[in-house]
Amino acid sequence: MGKLTLCNVSMTYHTLHTETKTLDDISIKVDEGEFVVLVGPSGCGKSTLLSIIAGLITPTSGSVYLDNKIISYPCNKIGYMFQKDTLFEWRSIYKNITLGLEIRRELTKDNIDFANNLIEKYGLSSFKNYYPSQLSGGMRQRVALIRTLVLNPEILLLDEPFSALDYHTRLLVSDEIYKIIKAEGKTTLMVTHDIAEAISLADRIIVLSSRPAKIKKEFNINLSIENRTPLTSRNAPEFKDYFNLIWKELDKYDK
Incomplete structure (x- = not known):
């Protein structure tokens, strides 16, 4: 199994003088074996959402479920891969x-x-x-x-795992890691700022709004290409169309 569900998750950070709402009523379902990617403007709360799922922080409201059962933390069924490899x-x-x-x-x-x-x-x-x-x-x-x-783990959380790599290595490593994840059948939720990377990897892309983050748009990624990998996905005729649609959603934040 490995179905991840977020129900009405909100997060507000408090200080002595103010409060900052980061996430606003986020509900997401990630099916078993699905690869879902979150994109959104910097600081909108993407990594905060992963930290909530991993049990590193507690949401102000809302719940996280694994296979329709609320998760009790610490949870050995969730694996978290950070931006840096953190090897000793x-x-x-x-x-x-x-x-x-x-x-x-x-x-x-x-x-x-x-x-x-x-x-x-x-x-x-x-x-x-x-x-x-x-x-x-x-x-x-x-x-x-x-x-x-x-x-x-049944669930993999990936927080911009390729961001520290140079562009050429990033392409090769994302291809390699995608193949490993699919071969192992892991349910995956990933955060990235790179639209092209998101399209090349994702079964579905969720676009978050600026802070406080809400779900703004979802895109099911259907590419007419056989034996899809992140590298071959970039050659699909639909690739640029998805890129333009997602870019327009993100570009609206500056208007």
């Missing part, structure tokens, strides 16, 4: 990948076998005794994803 430089790649299992005290034979299978399946076997400083930025992001997948 003093641990080997293998030790980084198994860190979560170590923290949870779940280094069982079955879990170690599962970790080794992912390492082998996604081409990291030759690098497991390396250290992060010996890897490229793209390879480090792959390690970060495998570290998350080793815990076998």
Whole structure:
């Protein structure tokens, strides 16, 4: 399973002198195996929404459900991949990948076998005794994803996971990580500022308004291309049409 539902989620930050409403009555459903991308202006609350789902902060109102059951935190069924890979430089790649299992005290034979299978399946076997400083930025992001997948979450949250990479590497790594996520059948909710990246990855794009964020528009991404990947998606004839439609929605914020 892996169906994520947000019902009427709102978030207001309070200080001694003021309050700032960041999210306003957000309701989203992400079906099992679906890849949904959130786009919106900077500071509108996209990352705040991911933090609420992950249980890092508590919403002012509203609820988050997994498979129609309200989530109790901490929740081992949610994996969070941040903007930076957050690998520990003093641990080997293998030790980084198994860190979560170590923290949870779940280094069982079955879990170690599962970790080794992912390492082998996604081409990291030759690098497991390396250290992060010996890897490229793209390879480090792959390690970060495998570290998350080793815990076998049902939901993946991706907070601009490619933003620290140069453009060429970003294209290649997004293609690679997309294939891994689809192969593992994970339900995914991702945040990005890059419209082209969103179209290339998403089954559905949700456009958020400026703060306080509301759902402004949704786009189901249907591209007439076989064996779709993020790289091949950019060649689809509909790609530029989706880009222009989404750009117009975002451009309205400055009017």
